[in-house]
Amino acid sequence: MMESAANSARKRDPVGPSVVRRAVRAPDLIIHPKRKSRTIMRYIKTIDDITKDGAIDFGAGYEFVERAEDADAILMRSTDLHGYDLPEGIRAIGRCGAGVNNIPIEEYARRGVVVFNSPGANSNAVKEIVLAMMIMSSRGIVQAMQWVRANADDPDILTSAEKAKKAFVGREIRGKRIGVVGLGNVGSKVANACVELGMDVYGYDPFISVEHAWALNREVQRVGTLEDLCRGCDYLTLHVPSKADTVGMISTEQLALLAPGAVLINFARETIIDEDAVAAALEAGKLSWFACDFATPKTVRMPRTFITTHSGAGTEEAEANCADMAISELKDYLENGNIAHSVNYPACSMGKARAASRIACLHANVPNMIGQITAILAKDNANVQRMVNESAGENAYTMFDTDEHLDRATIEALKQIPSMYRVRVIK
Numbered sequence: 001m002m003e004s005a006a007n008s009a010r011k012r013d014p015v016g017p018s019v020v021r022r023a024v025r026a027p028d029l030i031i032h033p034k035r036k037s038r039t040i041m042r043y044i045k046t047i048d049d050i051t052k053d054g055a056i057d058f059g060a061g062y063e064f065v066e067r068a069e070d071a072d073a074i075l076m077r078s079t080d081l082h083g084y085d086l087p088e089g090i091r092a093i094g095r096c097g098a099g100v101n102n103i104p105i106e107e108y109a110r111r112g113v114v115v116f117n118s119p120g121a122n123s124n125a126v127k128e129i130v131l132a133m134m135i136m137s138s139r140g141i142v143q144a145m146q147w148v149r150a151n152a153d154d155p156d157i158l159t160s161a162e163k164a165k166k167a168f169v170g171r172e173i174r175g176k177r178i179g180v181v182g183l184g185n186v187g188s189k190v191a192n193a194c195v196e197l198g199m200d201v202y203g204y205d206p207f208i209s210v211e212h213a214w215a216l217n218r219e220v221q222r223v224g225t226l227e228d229l230c231r232g233c234d235y236l237t238l239h240v241p242s243k244a245d246t247v248g249m250i251s252t253e254q255l256a257l258l259a260p261g262a263v264l265i266n267f268a269r270e271t272i273i274d275e276d277a278v279a280a281a282l283e284a285g286k287l288s289w290f291a292c293d294f295a296t297p298k299t300v301r302m303p304r305t306f307i308t309t310h311s312g313a314g315t316e317e318a319e320a321n322c323a324d325m326a327i328s329e330l331k332d333y334l335e336n337g338n339i340a341h342s343v344n345y346p347a348c349s350m351g352k353a354r355a356a357s358r359i360a361c362l363h364a365n366v367p368n369m370i371g372q373i374t375a376i377l378a379k380d381n382a383n384v385q386r387m388v389n390e391s392a393g394e395n396a397y398t399m400f401d402t403d404e405h406l407d408r409a410t411i412e413a414l415k416q417i418p419s420m421y422r423v424r425v426i427k
């Protein structure tokens, strides 16, 4: 095939001068003063303590920077980004963890920023602490330990403890009824563990995924309404994300349906419960205990509580799992444009970027985007080797490989398509 005039012009004038003059820099990345090396460098800003010992590894070709303005992507945990002035250069955010209520994901989608989380990576840690809370609220363990400490100077403590122990008599969880709200990564594991412990387990999740439905022990009895779930429960544990239909979902009406002296466990988010209703249920003795991972001005003043420091995911294993997952998601996106486990863009993969050029378009999920993209490519006589288009909700993603670099004007034309949020020249 003869080379067209357009193609030879394109070779002289590829997208971004760096592609030809310094083919070592990833074309869509921001210009950073440090980018002088001959290897492609990408820059990461971390927010929060990602792991206790600070060990996180992106491997070769990545460097951590102090300022988000100098970064291509952010790796983070629970810091609230609502109202944060996100720099233009940020292409992606990796949330080490499950909940993303701290990130304005739809606003970022419209700015062409892909937000990833790490589903399931910390769910075993949460399951274990929830089981601990169930047993702690049933057996007077903490109270007995406090008694021992308070009586440490008693020379006859062995005998005294024998007399004191009747104050700490509890109840077993085996045979008791538990309701699990949300049967995702955490909830399904909690439900299955409770079956193993001999409990009578009920679950409520109108949006349960096929994957989690398969993973659920057949002994878990699914119910169709939150009220049916709550009725007669000795334990109620919450494992839903914080969103419009879950905020305040546990209130006076739901608490009234529980068995007398029930235990409420909230390791999901502080917003899921109506705090005044929970305080009233504790005061009235309707709830015997409340275990909660969120120390708010109200929860810390309630009687008979176990309040922790948002520690549900606080294990070495969970921190490492979350970091590993978020890092590999970010790397695949920055290097190849592939999307896995995004909470604001569809999953999409074309494998490793091997063609001469790979372009990714982040845009609204509206009619005729592909038509407009291909019309521009046709005008440039670009030969598309492969193209994928995926959508999720209001957002869509179109990625394609070409056997030549597109010229500057073509990329500009793609950017000018109405409802186009961002065009990335990945390679």
Ligand SMILES: NC(=O)c1ccc[n+]([C@@H]2O[C@H](COP(=O)([O-])OP(=O)(O)OC[C@H]3O[C@@H](n4cnc5c(N)ncnc54)[C@H](O)[C@@H]3O)[C@@H](O)[C@H]2O)c1
Pocket (backbone or CB within 6 Å): 098, 099, 100, 119, 120, 122, 123, 126, 181, 182, 183, 184, 185, 186, 187, 204, 205, 206, 207, 208, 209, 212, 239, 240, 241, 242, 245, 246, 267, 268, 269, 293, 310, 311, 312, 313, 314
């Ligand atoms: N305390 C912690 O450290 C900690 C750790 C992990 C997760 N979390 C919280 O727990 C939540 C759940 O975590 P996960 O990993 O299981 O998430 P997940 O996405 O795997 O599961 C959430 C489940 O909730 C269900 N759900 C959504 N809306 C619902 C509704 N209105 N009623 C009932 N079910 C509903 C979904 O269908 C899904 O199955 C997270 O969003 C996060 O807020 C807290």
Ligand SMILES: O=C(O)[C@H](O)COP(=O)(O)O
Pocket (backbone or CB within 6 Å): 077, 078, 096, 097, 098, 099, 100, 122, 310, 312, 313, 314
């Ligand atoms: O949503 C989550 O995964 C948990 O709340 C854990 O958050 P953290 O990793 O910021 O502690």
